[in-house]
Amino acid sequence: MSTVLACRLGRQTAKLRQPVTIRSWAAVAGSMEGQGRLGSGFDEIMADDLMGGKSFEDAEVRILVGAVQKALGKVGRSPGDVDRLFAGDLLDQIVTSNFAAEQLGIPFYGVYGACSTSAETLSLAAMAVDGGYCDMTMAATASHHLAAERQYRYPVELGVQRPPTSQWTATGSAAFLLDRSGEGPGITHVTAGIVRQLGVKDPNNMGAAMAPAAAGTIWAHLEETGRSPEDYDLILTGDLGKVGREMTLTLLRDEGVQLKEESFLDSGLLLYEANAAEVLSGGSGAACSALVLAAHALPEMLKGRIRRLLLVATGSLHSPKTFQQGLPIPGVAHAVAIEGGNGR
Amino acid sequence: MSTVLACRLGRQTAKLRQPVTIRSWAAVAGSMEGQGRLGSGFDEIMADDLMGGKSFEDAEVRILVGAVQKALGKVGRSPGDVDRLFAGDLLDQIVTSNFAAEQLGIPFYGVYGACSTSAETLSLAAMAVDGGYCDMTMAATASHHLAAERQYRYPVELGVQRPPTSQWTATGSAAFLLDRSGEGPGITHVTAGIVRQLGVKDPNNMGAAMAPAAAGTIWAHLEETGRSPEDYDLILTGDLGKVGREMTLTLLRDEGVQLKEESFLDSGLLLYEANAAEVLSGGSGAACSALVLAAHALPEMLKGRIRRLLLVATGSLHSPKTFQQGLPIPGVAHAVAIEGGNGR
Numbered sequence: 001m002s003t004v005l006a007c008r009l010g011r012q013t014a015k016l017r018q019p020v021t022i023r024s025w026a027a028v029a030g031s032m033e034g035q036g037r038l039g040s041g042f043d044e045i046m047a048d049d050l051m052g053g054k055s056f057e058d059a060e061v062r063i064l065v066g067a068v069q070k071a072l073g074k075v076g077r078s079p080g081d082v083d084r085l086f087a088g089d090l091l092d093q094i095v096t097s098n099f100a101a102e103q104l105g106i107p108f109y110g111v112y113g114a115c116s117t118s119a120e121t122l123s124l125a126a127m128a129v130d131g132g133y134c135d136m137t138m139a140a141t142a143s144h145h146l147a148a149e150r151q152y153r154y155p156v157e158l159g160v161q162r163p164p165t166s167q168w169t170a171t172g173s174a175a176f177l178l179d180r181s182g183e184g185p186g187i188t189h190v191t192a193g194i195v196r197q198l199g200v201k202d203p204n205n206m207g208a209a210m211a212p213a214a215a216g217t218i219w220a221h222l223e224e225t226g227r228s229p230e231d232y233d234l235i236l237t238g239d240l241g242k243v244g245r246e247m248t249l250t251l252l253r254d255e256g257v258q259l260k261e262e263s264f265l266d267s268g269l270l271l272y273e274a275n276a277a278e279v280l281s282g283g284s285g286a287a288c289s290a291l292v293l294a295a296h297a298l299p300e301m302l303k304g305r306i307r308r309l310l311l312v313a314t315g316s317l318h319s320p321k322t323f324q325q326g327l328p329i330p331g332v333a334h335a336v337a338i339e340g341g342n343g344r
Numbered sequence: 345m346s347t348v349l350a351c352r353l354g355r356q357t358a359k360l361r362q363p364v365t366i367r368s369w370a371a372v373a374g375s376m377e378g379q380g381r382l383g384s385g386f387d388e389i390m391a392d393d394l395m396g397g398k399s400f401e402d403a404e405v406r407i408l409v410g411a412v413q414k415a416l417g418k419v420g421r422s423p424g425d426v427d428r429l430f431a432g433d434l435l436d437q438i439v440t441s442n443f444a445a446e447q448l449g450i451p452f453y454g455v456y457g458a459c460s461t462s463a464e465t466l467s468l469a470a471m472a473v474d475g476g477y478c479d480m481t482m483a484a485t486a487s488h489h490l491a492a493e494r495q496y497r498y499p500v501e502l503g504v505q506r507p508p509t510s511q512w513t514a515t516g517s518a519a520f521l522l523d524r525s526g527e528g529p530g531i532t533h534v535t536a537g538i539v540r541q542l543g544v545k546d547p548n549n550m551g552a553a554m555a556p557a558a559a560g561t562i563w564a565h566l567e568e569t570g571r572s573p574e575d576y577d578l579i580l581t582g583d584l585g586k587v588g589r590e591m592t593l594t595l596l597r598d599e600g601v602q603l604k605e606e607s608f609l610d611s612g613l614l615l616y617e618a619n620a621a622e623v624l625s626g627g628s629g630a631a632c633s634a635l636v637l638a639a640h641a642l643p644e645m646l647k648g649r650i651r652r653l654l655l656v657a658t659g660s661l662h663s664p665k666t667f668q669q670g671l672p673i674p675g676v677a678h679a680v681a682i683e684g685g686n687g688r
Contacts, residue, residue, distance in 0.1 A: 007475070007476045007477055008427070008476060008477055008478060008479065011427050011451060012427075012451045014476075014477035014478070054669070055669060057665065057666070057669070058669075083352070083355050083356075084536055088456070090437075091663065091665070092436040092437070092663045092664070092665065093434075093436070093456065093458065093661065093662065093663035093666075094456045095661070095662065095663045095665065095666050098539060098661035098662075098674050098676075099661075099666070099671070099674060101538075101539040101674075101676075102539040102540065102541055102661075102674040105538055105539075106538070107355060107356045107536035107537060107538050108536065108537065108538065108539050108676065109455065109457070109464055109467075109468065109536060109678075110455060110456045110457055110464075110661070110676075111453065111454060111455050111456065112432070112437065112438045112454045112455065112456045113453070113454055114437065120453055120454075123453075124453065124468065127471065127472065127475055127477055128471065130475065131351070131471055131474065131475030131476075131477070132351045132352060132358075132475075133351055133352055133358035133471055133475070133534070134352060134358070135352065151665075190477070192428055192451035192452065192453060193451060193452065194445075194449055194450070194451050194452065195442060195445040195446040195449075195452050196446065197446055317437065317439070317442035317443075317446075317454070318437065318439065318442075319435065319436045319437035319439045320436070321401065321435070321436065321439065321495075322401070322437075322439050322443070325398070325399060325401070325402075327443070330442050330443060330445075330446040332442075332445075332452065332454075334453075
């Protein structure tokens with residue numbers, strides 16, 4: 001019994017029995033996302049917005065299926081080898097993931113965590129392996145700028161001007177194959193987020209809406225693991241953007257937690273270094289942190305330049321309807337700690 | 345290592361190390377749902393469609409929070425005692441669950457499985473406890489007829505006529521508190537569904553869209569556990585309705601699996617025995633199978649009249665947009681096996 005109980009460190013954080021290996025991963029990115037310095041890290045850069053599909057939504061399904069297949073192909077595996085797919089996306093009823101799951105034929109649990117989906121799927125997929133319920137599992141997510149804009153805000157053809165606090169939904173998909181053994185960086189801890197809102201109602205300022213959740217999850221993770229920020233070579237947030245990142249730093253400083261600027265980076269800023277003027281406060285979208293994890297952080301772990309990483313994916317949990325009804329935007333942040341790799 | 349591996353029985357099914365106790369549960373039902381013979385099993389029947397809220401969506405949040413609080417209250421617990429809330433609903437971006445989670449303050453993983461959400465949340469919540477990652481977890485779901493109709497189909501004020509194959513989205517919410525120990529029925533196995541579609545495109549015939557998934561999950565569960573239908577006193581499907589139930593029986597018969605009519609019941613039919621003419625093919629909605637589990641099946645287990653139950657919750661994974669785009673409806677079915685109780 002004690003071995004079973006051993007892995008709960010606190011209310012939000014569990015330590016896995018053994019690191020669950022991220023055995024393989026793949027990322028498909030939009031053309032704009034492919035322009036930054038992360039471009040060379042993507043497995044495919046989309047030639048156009050449709051990828052041979054009939055709609056932006058159809059294209060989103062295609063890139064999610066493509067990312068899963070590429071991740072499997074790198075280690076000579078097929079969908080039939082995978083026990084469980086944990087996937088989610090931004091579209092109503094997560095239809096991207098549902099339709100991709102149908103094509104892949106992998107037993108499927110759909111999740112919704114908005115832009116926190118990357119860490120949510122990695123958390124659930126890692127526990128399913130670590131707990132012995134599955135052998136290999138896949139965590140995947142996708143978003144498409146043009147599908148998201150017309151669902152959440154306005155069709156881009158309208159040319160509505162965006163305020164400087166607004167963020168840019170990333171186009172892309174990334175998939176991560178988790179295994180009980182094998183070489184590669186390993187997931188060691190998962191921290192579940194508590195949903196928080198402090199009254200922010202502006203969907204063009206999601207960074208501010210998500211900052212309290214990000215700060216809360218980082219604080220809980222450090223507290224429950226007994227670690228300090230210095231224990232991490234990189235704390236990578238999902239998509240707080242400029243505004244949310246500053247707020248998170250301030251909120252944590254008020255709680256006595258000092259994050260080092262150089263090792264506290266935001267996926268939404270990293271992804272769009274080449275397009276900073278256009279994306280305004282930074283990137284967002286379910287794919288955003290997943291793309292940066294796949295194209296930047298994990299490769300850096302393989303090279304031994306990052307030994308311990310805390311991915312803190314943040315999600316803004318509103319809908320167009322709750323915005324129209326005048327409700328505030330709840331935020332959430334889920335975290336996974338990843339260690340090691342081949343590089344050392 | 346062998347103890348860790350022991351619980352994967354097959355690609356879709358895992359056996360939990362120990363039964364995870366459903367220690368407490370509660371259900372809040374709409375007024376129409378309260379009229380049937382299950383009425384006395386609900387903890388609260390809604391006095392009106394708004395429950396003091398400003399909108400049907402707001403009311404849905406209120407009943408989800410209410411169901412969770414009632415389930416906790418029965419065993420003298422509060423939200424602060426719960427490590428994880430797994431919840432989902434039908435609304436875009438699962439805002440019901442997101443806003444309820446914010447009010448409850450329980451670390452939260454949001455899921456989307458349409459009407460399969462009851463079994464999906466129970467599966468994930470049970471593994472989180474069994475694996476030692478959490479102490480107590482809560483699985484909850486909700487749906488509201490009037491919120492769902494205006495999102496998925498037409499505002500009810502339009503009075504659009506519904507075809508005889510159409511189903512009725514249930515109003516209500518149910519919550520289940522899972523614990524490592526204590527008295528009560530226990531979850532013993534979880535079976536994850538594979539998404540299937542056989543070309544059904546009519547959202548007014550969801551039973552047909554979900555039947556292949558239901559049959560597939562029941563088949564996989566029996567195959568991987570080595571059990572036969574006779575091992576279950578009740579196989580309770582989510583919301584196949586009349587049409588989907590008949591199709592599922594036929595599909596399984598073609599595979600050599602004979603289900604007994606009297607121990608193969610559908611939540612969508614049980615919930616609306618008193619309103620059969622109005623609901624046409626039967627009930628549906630994320631709350632449907634959860635309400636029947638809470639108000640009928642689990643109480644029957646406490647009385648010793650059901651000793652072993654297989655809940656097979658089915659979900660129709662389309663969206664209004666995929667329907668408009670002419671795409672078929674993918675279906676999924678997740679299952680949990682529940683045993684025992686206090687009654688024997």
